Amino acid sequence: MSDTEPSLTFLLDWQAAELAAVEHMKALGFVDAQKTQSGADGGIDVESSEAAAQVKFYASSIGRPDIQRLRGAAHEYRISVFYSTGGYTREAVQYADQAAVALFAMDPYGQVEAASEFAVVLADSTLVQERRERFEELKAVRYRFAADSLDRDAQLYAQFGRLASMGQEEGAVFTHAAAAFESYARAFRTAALAKDFAAADEAFDEANKRIRLLRWITGNDLRDEYGSLEDAVSIGWEWEVTPGSDHLLQRVSMGAFNLRELVVESFEGWESLLPEDISTHNLADIEMGKYAGMLLSASYDPALLTPDLLRRLKEAVRAGVQRTHGTAAMAFRALFDANARLGLGRPSSLLARSLRVDALVNRLYQQLDAS
Structure with missing residues (x-):
């Protein structure tokens, strides 16, 4: 019995066969299945987050070596699937059953049937749902x-x-x-x-x-x-700022680096209008970058630091964020005032940047509180 509804569309070439395989993969429950980019798949024609498939638009039967090559190419995926328009040799089916590769036979109209034991299991309606x-x-x-x-x-x-x-x-x-x-x-x-x-x-x-x-x-x-x-x-x-979420400290660390980059970029070309006590060095807070880097390294292995040291490191990052935000706020205010003295409104680019900086800082505080 076919595992897909008859398409009644004759497969003209290998590209049509691959599209039929994509639809069948989705019917198996791999709803994110899609074709890979031609020439960049290493033998994989269709992939989803959990499964990888190869499609052979051949008139002759597929042998064991092709199945073995798929296993090698799809080692990063949980499930390997093979589609063939020419069937399989007995040795190929035996190897597929041992290696848990799902073999499917595809007819000239794109209808698909299970050709190995694992394929039968994979197509079980309960498991598909x-x-x-x-x-x-x-x-x-x-x-x-x-x-x-x-x-x-x-x-x-x-x-x-x-x-x-x-x-x-x-x-x-x-x-x-x-x-x-x-x-x-x-x-x-x-x-x-x-x-x-x-x-x-x-x-x-x-x-x-x-x-x-x-x-x-x-x-x-x-x-x-x-x-x-x-x-x-x-x-x-x-x-993401949900308390207890995974990777919150990584998000904080990368966010601190993004904040420093965003602030420095925001004032490129405006240096001549900035107060004398605000420089690129002030904006690119070196201390914050150093502590953010340490926090990023420590976040991958909680055993690297004691809870007290981790808390102190987070507070050092928070202090750096506060310093950077305060310096940026003064710089934005100085530039807005300079434009106002000239009878001009706030430059849209600077206004947009200031809003992004404020949003990023608020997010970093929330993530620090939640981590």
Whole structure:
């Protein structure tokens, strides 16, 4: 009996066979299955976070050596899967049963049937449902991180709108686009919580379109457009502040380095207008970088330091964050005052940078408190 619904579409080439394998992998519960980039897979044609598959669009049977090569190429994955349009030799099936490789035979229309014992187990309906539910839970967590990132962006846009000096037309466009962005950010979170990932993807795309429009007003200093949803997931993960979460100290350490870099970059080209007591050396707090580096090293192995030393190290990082934030705040204020004396509004790039610095500092305090 076929493990997938008949597609009734004749497989014209190996690319069509790979697409059929992707759909079958998803039907097996590997919902994040996708084709690998051609030429960069080392023998792997389809992959998910848990499984890797090879697809052979051959008329002849696949032998044991091909199965062995897949095992070697897919050693980092929990499960290995093979698809063949030409069947398998008896030796290949015997080896696959011993090595726990799932063999599937694919007919000219992309219909798939189990060809080894492990493939039968892998296609068990109960296990498929459990696998699908587990993947959906993991995907929901990742989408929550992306939602956190969008929410933070919405807050920054709202702050920018309240503080920035904009002309009538520019202000109208900003208000409209920012409101739409916030609406799509809420829609993204709602769809993600409901595990309606297709609707979430649509909301994300619409939100990203608004960022592209808003960038003409805020510049890239507030938020560059997202290259993909994965970017939002990654940024959201960095901002995780749930008490007891894993890797909080790593996030604090990297955040401290990011803060120092952001502050130094913010004042490049403005040095001549800064007060004499504020220099690049002050902004690039060397002490904070040193303590952040030690905290990063210690965070990978709790046994490296006593609880008291770890607490003192965290307080040293907190003090560095306070110093850097205080120096940056004085520098921003001096530049804003200089522009005001000239009858000019706050430069949008500086305003955006100041908002990002404030947000990053608040996040670091929250993560230090939660770690």
